Amino acid sequence: QLQASGGGLVQAGGSLRLSCTASGNSFNIYAVAWFRQAPGKERGFVAANRRSGTTNYYADAVKGRFTISRDNAKNTVYLQMNGLKPEDTAVYYCAADPNLILSSIRQSDMYKVWGQGTQVTVSS
Numbered sequence: 401q402l403q404a405s406g407g408g409l410v411q412a413g414g415s416l417r418l419s420c421t422a423s424g425n426s427f428n429i430y431a432v433a434w435f436r437q438a439p440g441k442e443r444g445f446v447a448a449n450r451r452s453g454t455t456n457y458y459a460d461a462v463k464g465r466f467t468i469s470r471d472n473a474k475n476t477v478y479l480q481m482n483g484l485k486p487e488d489t490a491v492y493y494c495a496a497d498p499n500l501i502l503s504s505i506r507q508s509d510m511y512k513v514w515g516q517g518t519q520v521t522v523s524s
C-alpha cells in the first residue's frame with residue numbers, strides 16, 4: 401500500500417514537496433511514479449523512476465521544475481515541486497509496480513499499486 405501526503409495550497413511560484421510511503425519490503429526494486437488529475441481531465445503522467453540509480457523521467461510540462469527522488473531505507477518517494485503554476489493544480493497520485501518495463505513507465509494503467517491522492521492547489 402502507498403500513503404501520499406504533502407499537498408496543500410500555495411501561491412504561484414511557490415514550492416511543495418509530496419511524499420509517498422510504501423508498506424512492505426523490496427521497495428528498492430519497484431518502479432515509482434507520480435500522476436495527476438485535474439478536474440474534468442484524465443489522469444496524466446508527471447514523473448517516474450524505474451529503479452534507484454537509474455534515469456528519472458518527466459512530463460514536458462514539469463521538466464526543470466519538478467524532481468522525483470526516492471529513499472529506499474524509508475520506503476518513500478518524493479516529488480519536489482518548484483516554480484508552481486496554476487495549471488499544476490490537481491490531485492496528485494503516487495504509484496508503484498515491481499515489474500514495470502521501461503517502455504510502460506508513463507502509462508498509468510501499468511502500475512499495480514496506488515496511493516490515495518493528495519490535493520495540490522496553486523493560486524494565481
